[in-house]
Amino acid sequence: MPAENLYTHADQNIARTWIFMSLFFVLVIGLGFFISDIYQSPAILYLAVFFAIFMNIFSYWYSDKIVLKLHHARPATRQDNFDLWTVTENLAITAGLPMPKLYIVDDPAPNAFATGRNKNHAVICVTSGLLGMMDKNELQGVIAHEMSHIGNKDMLLSTVVVVLTGFISLLSNFFLRSMWFGGGRRNNNQGEAGGILMIVGIVFAILSPIIALIIQLAISRKREFLADASGALLTRYPEGLASALRKIGAYGAPMKTANTADAHLFISNPFGSKAVSSIQKLFMTHPPVDERIRALVGHV
Secondary structure (H helix, E strand, C coil): CCCCCCCCCHHHHHHHHHHHHHHHHHHHHHHHHHHHHHHHCCCHHHHHHHHHHHHHHHHHHHHHHHHHHCCCCCCCCCCHHHHHHHHHHHHHHHHHHCCCCCEEEEECCCEHHHHHHCCCCCCCCCHHHHHHHCHHHHHHHHHHHHHHHHHCCCHHHHHHHHHHHHHHHHHHHHHHHHHHCCCCCCCHHHHHHHHHHHHHHHHHHHHHHHHHHHHHHHHHHHHHHHHHHHHHHHHHHHHHHHHHHHHHHHHHHCCCCCCCHHHEEEEECCCHHHCCCCHHHHHCCCCHHHHCCCCHHHHC
């Protein structure tokens, strides 16, 4: 894989974040319009506008805290986690980044992720299983990978996706259930045009979470390769990360708190690694571990 600077895609990721938040706004307003039209209540559209704005702001400021809560993460201390602390501190200096906050998830599955809205409010979270399994070079490789996500501004985009795609799915589900059980309150005298608009609304509600998922998958796989390459540049020792990925891939078992909403945040699939077909790869949040190792050191 060609070498790339730590900050190569930072501006692109900022742009992607704004694009995704704008798409989210459009999807929510669209759903709000169809729901308000079917129930003949403009107040529903106004409420959708309010929620779209509120959720964009909320996801920007608080999505990292939500993810940490989902996985019951606890703060790490220098005294209790000396190797983790010093490795992160040294890599932050090397990368020219502020020292991120460190958290630990008590889980035997080896994994890690970065989150936070910017480099000054960044968090790196690792599992207890990763700390117990990795030697210092491997731990350095994993932390360098996560520091690269911070430098590339991946973590803002990825964490915002967690909250917004979840909200789109909930809103879409509410709309479809209300149609199924309530039938809406549209005046039947509006005839064929009203029926067509209702059908369009149902199709839009079905497609909205699918569109959000496609965006999520598209931004996830490429950034893992980039973070691997950038992390290897930071440590000047790609074998450290490659060895860590071998151990992570060999473990196989899922995390206890694994969920589809934030699976793309982790260094490896939190549901565990398994053999996949070329078709299945299109729907994965992470490239296969073997491909990542081969890209780093030329062999598995």
